[in-house]
Amino acid sequence: MEHLEIHSEYQALLEASGLAAFDALFAAGERHRIDGHLRRSASRLELRGPGGEAAVIFLKRQWGGAARPAMKDLLDLRLPMLPAKREWLNAARLRQAGIAVAAPVAWGYSRSSAGPRALIAFREVAGPSLASWLRQAAAAPESVSPALRRAVAEALGLAIRRLHDAGISFPDLYAKHVYLEGLEAGWPRVVLIDAARLRRLTVRRRWEDLAALHATTAVPGVRPADRLRVFRAYFGDTWRQAMRRIEQLAARMRGRGQDPRLKAARQAARTEGDRIISLDGGRLLVSEAFCPALEAAGLATFDAVMNLAGGKPYRRAPGRSTVRVELPDPRGGACALYVKRYTRPVREPFWRRLLCMHGPHSAADRELRNIYRVIDAGVPTLRWAALGEERPGGGAAQKSFLITEEVAGAVQADVYAEAAFGHDRSAAAARRRLVRAVARLARRFHQAGLAHRDFYLCHFLVRPQERADPALHLIDLARVTHHRGGVPRRLIIKDLGALLFSARPSPATHIRSAAFTLADAVRFARAYFQSPRLGPPEKRLIRRAAARAGRIARHEERRRRRGEAAR
Structure with a gap:
């Protein structure tokens, strides 16, 4: 059973590209992934319409793991719904309220013996995200005029005020989810993306939305006066009384708006080509820089790594072991890697995370997430090469491994x-x-x-x-x-x-x-x-x-x- 709903404005575009069916659109996302995850991915598709006009859409795919969002909906006293469908309906709700959001293109789902799958596609926003614009402005302050800084801050404050006046809370109001159009003309227009988690506005949620934005715009080099202008536009004359509470809440939100596993990979993907590649039916995630060496050594599958017999033993404990291996690099030289294998799940963290609705992450997956948290904190750590997990029946990972690169000369x-x-x-x-x-x-x-x-x-x-x-x-x-x-x-x-x-x-x-x-x-x-x-x-x-x-x-x-x- 499958279903695909396409917005009327983009029906001809998808038909001209041969993507008017669910399976075709879902498969196209696999060929153009810009990040990797065990249960979801994002892809960027460059399409041509019937008249040859170019269009870029972003495709978000999800597979498996439908129990957690359904349980969260029930706990929130809402009808259980696929995240893709909820985001589709939320986008329509925002547009009806006069709030700019990335144009929805299509959404669909499929239920089969292989498990549930879903997708949602949006038109690319013609402008940078607020997070990237702030980084560019901090790196080259002379490229952004004071007038444009003021215009962006005021447009942002007024857009959030309009959102809240409509009775809508946006829990993911992070700088990476806010895009800016019309910067060249000097009249910026704020466009939101990733609207899957809209909520009914309450007093507490109003403060949390503002604190989330304040925390994620604290980029080195960004002027405090520019950040304050956002709240002056939002609150008017009462902004001074509100800032203390916003700053207190923002201090508790360190790390918000940053995916601990994929943030650094996304930032490095365009400059270093170090993307994440999914192998062996999704059981293996490999950093692109190490893919040739692992494939040449025959370690491109989950079972091959778990059954690896060679290597120098480094550490052994009940349920886990670490070995050091040296692999020839097809591009020249050799690389030394540490393979940490877990042969049984750690029950206590599994049940604790499950009760807290965080999902049954494996020990290797938790360590990889922590690697990215530590990198984002500015602390040097190991560079990861590959992650593997085996989940019988979609439950807790029984076996997993993490491969990291040796720090040379340390x-x-x-x-x-x-x-x-x-x-x-x-x-x-x-x-x-x-x-x-x-x-x-x-x-x-x-x-x-x-x-x-x-x-x-x-x-x-x-x-x-x-x-x-x-x-x-x-x-x-x-x-x-x-x-x-x-x-x-x-x-x-x-x-x-x-x-x-x-x-x-x-x-x-x-x-x-x-x-x-x-x-x-x-x-x-x-x-x-x-x-x-x-x-x-x-x-x-x-x-x-x-x-x-x-x-x-x-x-x-x-x-x-x-x-x-x-x-």
């Missing part, structure tokens, strides 16, 4: 510290540079709302540099958690306590001698808090982190004794 921080500082007290300058670099990375990581939960020195990779701060990479991100309202104090204490424990001599680490001193701990605290003098709150936090390090040391000692007794 060693674990505890190994480096023991070799460089353990028996050489003259390397004080290099030791101080390492301490300051780790403190700055930890501060940036926590300020981004991220907690590592395994924040040991062995999870820092160090690439020493002559007379300069060492280059650091943070790894092992499987247990990273994201907190939009800021990292809880207990998790900061947990991370800093783990870091302090791993810097001490211990059988559980590679440090056997006093590589770091008490002065280094004070130096770390000053760099972490960015203060030459620590106040009472900072001292209390450091004392609690030291107590946490002591508890970890006692726990490791008990484990070591139990292991010796068992032998």
Whole structure:
């Protein structure tokens, strides 16, 4: 059973391109994907009409996973509906209210033994997104006149006011979902996209919409005055009283409007050609840069990677293992990769995420999402090569893997510290540079709302540099958690306590001698808090982190004794 509804203005365009049937349009999206996902994708199609006129449409495809949106609709006391159909109806609702939205072209669905599929297509907006325009304006301020800045801010504020006056809330009011037409003429017109989640406006939702826009326009180089003009146009004379609440809500929305897995890939796709490719029936996602090497090594299928017998064992634990492999690159040279395989699902996170309506993501998928969260926070980490998942019956992934590239010339921080500082007290300058670099990375990581939960020195990779701060990479991100309202104090204490424990001599680490001193701990605290003098709150936090390090040391000692007794 299939259905395809086409807007009358675009019937001739799709017929001329041979895309007037659901299967044809759905298959065309596979050939022109601009990003990849396990259950959805976006494609950009360049079409020709019957008269030869060019037209560009964006196609969003969805397959499988219909239970979650249906359950969310029921919890919201709404009739369950396919997301594609809801977005189609929402676009018509916005246009009827006089609000500009990307022109809908077609929507459809298919139900078969292979599972449900759905699609929706929109005409490309003739202008950049607000997010990209802000980045361009920040990079080249002289290219944007003050008059155009004011016009954009006022048009944006008035468009949001018109949206809210119609009683509509737009929960995804992020800068990437707002497009600008008519910039060349100096009369910008605001056009919205991605209207799948419209809601009835309430007082709380009004503030959340405004805070979402405010949070996602906080781009380096954007003038605060330009952002304030948006709310002056929206509120009129009462804008000053509203700004405090908007800024408080926006502070809790770090990371909103950014897909943790695909944001960086989309930004890099046009410049580096590093797109995401789907292989093996969607069970394998591969970064385009590594596709030739994996295909040449016969690792282009899920089963081939899971059954890989070679490689140097790196780490093994119940339910997971990591091996290092070197693959020849058909373009010349070789690449070293780490293959982390999970052979059973982690039940507790699975049930917790399912109850929270977040979906049963596999362990490998969670780590990949965390890689992109860490990249977006400005913290260097590993570069991923491939992700694989197997979901029997569409449920929790029983097996999964993640392949990452080795950081060339880097060693674990505890190994480096023991070799460089353990028996050489003259390397004080290099030791101080390492301490300051780790403190700055930890501060940036926590300020981004991220907690590592395994924040040991062995999870820092160090690439020493002559007379300069060492280059650091943070790894092992499987247990990273994201907190939009800021990292809880207990998790900061947990991370800093783990870091302090791993810097001490211990059988559980590679440090056997006093590589770091008490002065280094004070130096770390000053760099972490960015203060030459620590106040009472900072001292209390450091004392609690030291107590946490002591508890970890006692726990490791008990484990070591139990292991010796068992032998």
